[in-house]
Amino acid sequence: MSLEPIVRYSRNVEGKITIATVLLCVLAISAFFLLDVQYKSGIHASNVATTSVFVVNSPPEWVIEPAEVPASSASNPTNEGDVVTWTATAEDPNGFNGYWLLICKNTTATETDMIIYDPDVPGSQPDCPGGEANRWARSALTDDGEMATATYQTLEGRDENVENVWYAFICDNDEYHPRCNVEDISQGYGDSGSPFYVNHRPVFTEFNAPDPTDPGELAQWTSVASNTNTVLSDQTVKLFVCRTDQFDEENVECQGGDENTYASSTYAINPTVNYTTNHPKPHGFYDAYGFIVDAYNLTAPLPTNPNYHGQEERMQGTNAQLEINNVAPTVEVGTFEFFDQGNEGDLPDSIITPTVEEAETHGFRVTFETSDANSCVNIDWDEGIGTTTNHMEMTDVAVNIYRSGVGVNNCQEDGHHNPNNCYPFEVATSTYGTEEGWQITCTVDNSGCAGNTDTNVKWECSFPLWFLADPTDGNNATTSVYWDEEWVASVVVTDSGLLSSDLTEGENGVDVGSFLAFRLGQDSIAFGDLEVGEADPLLDKPTAIFATGNTGIDQELEGTPMCPMFDPLDSPDYGCADYDVDTGTPEDTIPARFQQFAKGLSTSYGSGVQLADVRAGGDPAFLDLNVLKTTSITNIQNEDIGWGIRIHDDITRAGIYTGQNTFIVVASDASNWE
Amino acid sequence: MLVRGNPDSDLTASIEVNVPGADEWITIEPGEEVFLPKGERQVPIVVKILVPNKADFGDYKGTIRVRTQPADGEATGGGAVSIVLGARINVNLSVIDRVIREFEISSVKILDFNEGRKVWWLEYPGKMKFRMVLRNTGNVPVAPSKVTVDIYDSTGKKLLERTEHTNRIKKVDPFKTEEVFAELPSHLPPGNYRGEFVIYNGEKEVRSGNLSFNIRPAGTVAGDTGYGFMGLSLWHKTTIVGPIVLTLLLIFSLIFYFSKRSRLLFIKLIYSWKSVYRFPINRTKKCFVFVLRGFSRRKLSKD
Numbered sequence: 001m002s003l004e005p006i007v008r009y010s011r012n013v014e015g016k017i018t019i020a021t022v023l024l025c026v027l028a029i030s031a032f033f034l035l036d037v038q039y040k041s042g043i044h045a046s047n048v049a050t051t052s053v054f055v056v057n058s059p060p061e062w063v064i065e066p067a068e069v070p071a072s073s074a075s076n077p078t079n080e081g082d083v084v085t086w087t088a089t090a091e092d093p094n095g096f097n098g099y100w101l102l103i104c105k106n107t108t109a110t111e112t113d114m115i116i117y118d119p120d121v122p123g124s125q126p127d128c129p130g131g132e133a134n135r136w137a138r139s140a141l142t143d144d145g146e147m148a149t150a151t152y153q154t155l156e157g158r159d160e161n162v163e164n165v166w167y168a169f170i171c172d173n174d175e176y177h178p179r180c181n182v183e184d185i186s187q188g189y190g191d192s193g194s195p196f197y198v199n200h201r202p203v204f205t206e207f208n209a210p211d212p213t214d215p216g217e218l219a220q221w222t223s224v225a226s227n228t229n230t231v232l233s234d235q236t237v238k239l240f241v242c243r244t245d246q247f248d249e250e251n252v253e254c255q256g257g258d259e260n261t262y263a264s265s266t267y268a269i270n271p272t273v274n275y276t277t278n279h280p281k282p283h284g285f286y287d288a289y290g291f292i293v294d295a296y297n298l299t300a301p302l303p304t305n306p307n308y309h310g311q312e313e314r315m316q317g318t319n320a321q322l323e324i325n326n327v328a329p330t331v332e333v334g335t336f337e338f339f340d341q342g343n344e345g346d347l348p349d350s351i352i353t354p355t356v357e358e359a360e361t362h363g364f365r366v367t368f369e370t371s372d373a374n375s376c377v378n379i380d381w382d383e384g385i386g387t388t389t390n391h392m393e394m395t396d397v398a399v400n401i402y403r404s405g406v407g408v409n410n411c412q413e414d415g416h417h418n419p420n421n422c423y424p425f426e427v428a429t430s431t432y433g434t435e436e437g438w439q440i441t442c443t444v445d446n447s448g449c450a451g452n453t454d455t456n457v458k459w460e461c462s463f464p465l466w467f468l469a470d471p472t473d474g475n476n477a478t479t480s481v482y483w484d485e486e487w488v489a490s491v492v493v494t495d496s497g498l499l500s501s502d503l504t505e506g507e508n509g510v511d512v513g514s515f516l517a518f519r520l521g522q523d524s525i526a527f528g529d530l531e532v533g534e535a536d537p538l539l540d541k542p543t544a545i546f547a548t549g550n551t552g553i554d555q556e557l558e559g560t561p562m563c564p565m566f567d568p569l570d571s572p573d574y575g576c577a578d579y580d581v582d583t584g585t586p587e588d589t590i591p592a593r594f595q596q597f598a599k600g601l602s603t604s605y606g607s608g609v610q611l612a613d614v615r616a617g618g619d620p621a622f623l624d625l626n627v628l629k630t631t632s633i634t635n636i637q638n639e640d641i642g643w644g645i646r647i648h649d650d651i652t653r654a655g656i657y658t659g660q661n662t663f664i665v666v667a668s669d670a671s672n673w674e
Numbered sequence: 675m676l677v678r679g680n681p682d683s684d685l686t687a688s689i690e691v692n693v694p695g696a697d698e699w700i701t702i703e704p705g706e707e708v709f710l711p712k713g714e715r716q717v718p719i720v721v722k723i724l725v726p727n728k729a730d731f732g733d734y735k736g737t738i739r740v741r742t743q744p745a746d747g748e749a750t751g752g753g754a755v756s757i758v759l760g761a762r763i764n765v766n767l768s769v770i771d772r773v774i775r776e777f778e779i780s781s782v783k784i785l786d787f788n789e790g791r792k793v794w795w796l797e798y799p800g801k802m803k804f805r806m807v808l809r810n811t812g813n814v815p816v817a818p819s820k821v822t823v824d825i826y827d828s829t830g831k832k833l834l835e836r837t838e839h840t841n842r843i844k845k846v847d848p849f850k851t852e853e854v855f856a857e858l859p860s861h862l863p864p865g866n867y868r869g870e871f872v873i874y875n876g877e878k879e880v881r882s883g884n885l886s887f888n889i890r891p892a893g894t895v896a897g898d899t900g901y902g903f904m905g906l907s908l909w910h911k912t913t914i915v916g917p918i919v920l921t922l923l924l925i926f927s928l929i930f931y932f933s934k935r936s937r938l939l940f941i942k943l944i945y946s947w948k949s950v951y952r953f954p955i956n957r958t959k960k961c962f963v964f965v966l967r968g969f970s971r972r973k974l975s976k977d
Contacts, residue, residue: 216829279828280866334883337781337807347853348780350809355716357679369783371886373829455828455866455886507883508780516761519679524754543757548679556739556762562755568743595755619692620739643755662741664760 059172059179060099063145064089066168067192075233077197079298080160084152084196086137088186090170091145097172101139101148104128107167107185117171117178126171126180136166141173154198157307162231165195201308202227202237204300207290209320214327215373216279221320226269227294234295236267241275245317247291249299254291262288262322267295275322280375280455282393283326283497289317326497329372329394332456336489336506339365351473352465352487353513357548358636360464366401368506369456370394370493376449376457378496383451392449392457396494397442398425399461400503403470403512405485408505412490419466420631425492438464461489468550468630471514474670480514480551481670487512517549518627518665521638525661527645532652536644539608540601543663546638547627552673554627554666555641556620557597558612562590562659572615574660581616585650590657594646599625601642608644611661620664629673676710676717676740684745685710689719693736693765699723700738700765710742725769734767774812777846779873779880781807784823784887788898789864796910799859800889801900804839806873808846808854815845820874821856828866830884835862840904859905864891 066088072078090099100117108114108129115127128135137150148170154160167187171180187194206224213219227235240247241262246255254261265271271292292300292315300316301308337348341355341363354361372393381391402411403421411422417438427438440463449457474483486509494500521544527536547553560566560574567575577586584591592615596608612621628637676687687708691700702708703720710717721738741760783805790800804823810816821839826832839856846852866888873881903911 216827332885334782334885347851348807350778350780350851353675355675355677357677369886450888453866454888516763517677517679518759520757520759522757524756526754556760559755568756619737658754658756660756660758662758662760664739664741664762666762667764 055094057097057172057174057177057179058093059181059184060090060092060097060144060170061181062088062170062184062186063091064147065186065188066101066103067188068196069192071190071192072196072198073191074163074197074231076191077162077199077229077232077296078154079199079296080154080201081156082154084137084154086139086150086166086168086188087147088168088170089145089147090142090181092172092174094172094174095144097174097178098141098143099148099170099172100126100141101137101150102126102128102169102171102180103136103138103150103152104167104169105134105136105165106130109182111180111182114169114171114180114182116180117173119173119175119178126169126178128169136164156305158200160198160200162198162200162229163195164198167194197232199227199232199294199296199298200229201298201301201305202292202294204237204290204292204315207315207318207320209288210275210322212323212325213277214325215277215281215283215375217277219275219277219322221273221275221288221290222270223272223290223292223315224270225292225300225315227296232296234267236269237271237292237294237300238267239265239271239273240291240293241273242289242291243287245287245289245319247289247299247317249297252293252297277322277324280373280452281324282377282379282381282452283324283374284379286322286324287319288322289319291316324374326495326499327373328499329370329374329493329495329501331491331493331501331504331506332369332371333504333507335367335369335458336508337367338487338489338508338510339367348508349510351511351513354465354467354469354515354550357467357517357519358633360466362464363462364465365460365462366399366489367458367460368489368491369458370397370491370501371455372495373455374495374497375452376446376454377452381452392444392446392496394444394457394493394495397459397461398492398494399440399442399463400424400490401440401463401465401487402490403472403482403485404488404509405482408490408503412503419633420468421470423463423465459491459493465512466633467515467517467548468633469512471550472511473513477671478669479667481673483670486510512550514551514667515549516551516553516665516667517547518553518663519546519548519636520544520663521546525643527643530645530647532647533649535605535646537605538601539596539598539603539605539642539644541643542601543641543643544638545625545627545641545663545665546636547630548636550629552627552629552637552668552670553625554668555623555625556664556666557609557623557641557661558614558620558664559592559595559661560614560659561592562657563588564653564655564657566658566660568660574615581613585648587650587652590645590647590651590659592659594648595643595661596645597621597623597641597643599623599639599641601640603642605644605646608642614662620662622666624668626668626672676708676719677715678710679715681710681713681715684712685742686745687717687740687742690739690741691736691765692739693734693767695730695732696723696725696734696736696765696767699725699729699767702738709745723767725767729769731769731771734765734769736765738763738765770813773814775814775816775875776810776812777816777818777875777880778809778811779806779818780809780851782871782873782881782883782885784869784871784885786888786890786895787860788892788895788900789889790859790861791892791900795913796906797861798901799861799905801898801905802837802858802860802887803898804856804858804871806854806856807851809851810846810848813848815847816875817843817845817854818856818873818880819876821858821871822874823858823869823871825860825862826868826870828868828886830868834867835860859901860889862889864889 066086069085069087088101113129117126118124137152139148139150142148167185169180204225208222210219223239225237242254243260248255263273263275265273302316303314340349340352377391378393400411401423414426416422416424417427423438442461445458471480472482472485474480488509490505561576563576565575576589579586592611592613595611598608627639630637689702689706701722739762785803791798825835837858839858841857844854870884
């Protein structure tokens with residue numbers, strides 16, 4: 001915008017006159033105001049009248065109506081002992097006063113019933129109609145427009161009602177005329193409004209232990225318990241079964257958490273707890289403490305709670321022990337292993353063989369495992385102590401060793417004992433070393449038992465067998481009578497509670513090998529005095545053959561020539577004259593073929609078997625002697641071989657002729673053993 | 675084992691092998707003369723039989739005789755025939771032209787093992803070690819063809835897992851007894867279990883039964899390293915191998931793309947193949963055209 005036109009206007013006369021007029025007006029007006037020029041009328045008052053009015057105090061008014069914080073309702077009550085809190089905001093229309101929030105048990109429409117604030121009484125505060133007895137709560141003096149808070153500590157015990165009506169007042173502290181808003185009391189709205197609800201502790205009158213339970217089976221605790229506050233929306237309760245007598249009320253769980261909790265129920269009236277017991281688990285009694293909590297996380301009263309006096313209230317934290325049954329142990333049939341004498345290693349043998357004639361051979365071993373659902377340790381075991389013999393659950397075994405064809409039921413009693421085929425545990429050990437005696441010693445190897453989570457232990461048993469134990473080796477009936485059987489073990493295991501397993505036969509057996517052994521009744525054959533050309537009429541020079549192993553036996557026989565200069569080490573002539581084995585008759589040597597032998601002592605010379613000559617290099621002469629297998633320790637089977645000799649006619653030298661015969665034992669056909 | 679009831683003097687045992695046709699296959703250890711010292715009741719000998727590769731098939735029967743002799747040659751009183759003892763062992767060998775693949779299991783055990791572990795998304799199972807004492811009753815090295823275990827809870831009532839061996843089980847030579855192991859994966863947590871096992875020889879079930887065993891928390895069983903990559907499931911293996919393969923393919927593709935020489939080589943390769951398959955096509959075309967022309971010429975001439 002340009003000022004040039006104004007400047008041009010002000011340069012002319014008209015402009016100047018206008019400007020001057022304006023300036024004069026401004027000055028006049030300014031003077032009027034500055035100097036306060038007053039127009040005075042012609043009428044003047046000669047007196048002043050003072051007026052006054054007393055504005056009455058009004059009671060405060062709600063800005064935010066009272067509410068329970070948090071809301072205390074039938075579905076979310078306040079647990080006894082907890083605090084009910086109300087908040088509200090009010091303002092005083094007079095603008096200068098503070099106020100109290102009063103929560104009363106009853107109401108009134110008249111202020112006169114209220115206990116009003118008295119400004120002349122130090123510490124005066126308003127109160128409900130009837131005073132403190134009818135008051136739930138009262139806030140502190142709160143500034144106008146600020147939020148007031150009033151609290152009430154609910155009572156423990158059942159004396160207090162579950163459902164409690166309240167009325168809220170606000171009263172100011174006016175110094176002249178304090179007021180309360182009796183005409184505008186409030187009970188709040190909805191769940192946060194009146195009434196408030198107090199939840200009392202649930203009733204817990206029975207806590208029942210489960211029936212004795214096997215490991216791995218279901219145990220059930222039952223209870224009689226409920227929340228009897230029927231006004232509330234939920235009367236159900238939850239049962240916790242804890243391993244200790246401590247309950248964490250803050251976290252609503254057994255003290256120590258899951259580790260100390262058997263189980264808990266769902267919410268129900270008269271809840272039950274189902275718990276699958278551990279497997280394995282040592283038998284015995286285990287503490288189990290019951291705790292009831294209602295749906296509002298309030299526990300049943302402890303027996304020591306002074307606010308609950310009824311006897312029926314005493315079940316919280318009581319002990320209804322869990323009893324784990326003692327279960328009979330079992331034998332692990334697939335774990336049997338047999339070891340031959342001298343085998344100290346880990347690999348079992350498939351055949352064990354007696355090696356001591358006419359006596360027991362010691363040092364055979366059988367190992368096996370047994371199992372117990374109560375674990376390999378008893379209830380006294382503790383992880384800190386470790387596993388010792390005193391803590392073993394399976395304490396004893398009875399082991400029978402027998403040939404499989406005998407059958408498990410026929411080798412378990414003393415009367416079944418037969419050294420040929422059955423060695424029962426019950427054979428009296430006092431007769432050890434005799435035919436009636438047998439001793440098996442067993443020890444438990446607890447190194448494999450780590451504790452109450454293991455079920456198995458290993459046993460090692462050492463036992464002897466008599467020399468005549470039936471052999472089961474070979475692959476046909478010629479080799480041994482029982483070639484298609486084996487020797488097995490059966491076991492009864494007993495635990496610390498004196499329960500025993502069934503008599504159980506192991507799946508794995510072992511062969512007993514053939515023990516080919518014999519003994520001669522004589523260590524030489526004395527033919528006596530004979531003249532040249534003379535022969536023994538009968539083959540009656542005896543050599544008794546005793547079967548001292550576990551087979552029947554036959555004999556092979558061969559011999560050296562006899563001569564005065566006999567030398568057993570001087571092979572091949574043995575110090576005797578060289579001659580044709582089949583036809584030679586040297587004058588100072590009696591060839592072997594002039595000896596004969598036969599079974600028994602009544603065969604005539606000439607009807608026996610010619611002795612084979614070792615110098616011939618062929619097979620020895622065979623005698624089908626058929627000594628039976630010895631079946632009695634005190635009666636060794638034997639047969640006689642009768643011998644005779646003829647002094648051939650070409651002998652010229654008189655004197656003592658000696659020689660050497662070899663008795664070679666042969667296992668006879670098994671069909672001839674009995 | 676040479677045994678004697680009264681070892682009251684030194685003896686010498688001579689061992690004679692007489693198995694016609696197979697004498698040379700049989701050796702005696704420590705030798706054909708064995709000293710039996712005074713006081714020793716038992717002296718072991720070992721009879722070894724080594725059948726030659728080209729041995730004739732058939733049965734070989736004979737004997738092994740043991741004869742003893744006093745070491746000092748001392749004989750009994752004069753005028754009597756002294757007696758020395760011996761024993762005869764029958765030998766019966768069969769050399770056959772048939773493979774016999776047979777074995778017996780004399781004992782079984784499932785050893786304690788550590789639970790499996792999880793590394794990121796990969797679940798490595800625990801490695802069950804199934805111990806067997808195997809006796810080879812055949813004439814060729816043999817091992818179980820399959821071992822399966824159904825794992826139940828400790829009460830034996832609830833089936834939890836089925837598993838089969840994953841390793842190559844060591845073969846045992848004929849006539850030997852050895853301890854062998856089958857390894858089976860398991861994803862079960864620590865605890866006590868029962869396993870129902872079956873051991874197979876081919877399709878034939880050799881042995882079955884059930885055993886109790888424990889799975890221990892990780893790291894409890896010393897020396898048990900568990901399964902590695904091969905123990906993972908097929909899917910988990912794929913999640914490892916797949917990205918590696920794809921990455922390699924991508925790398926090679928990029929190399930090829932940016933390498934002119936590679937492209938030229940590729941093109942040459944395509945064209946070289948092209949010539950191979952185009953030749954018969956071209957020839958066929960030419961023949962067809964020739965025939966058509968010939969046909970049309972004939973038609974024209976007729977017309």
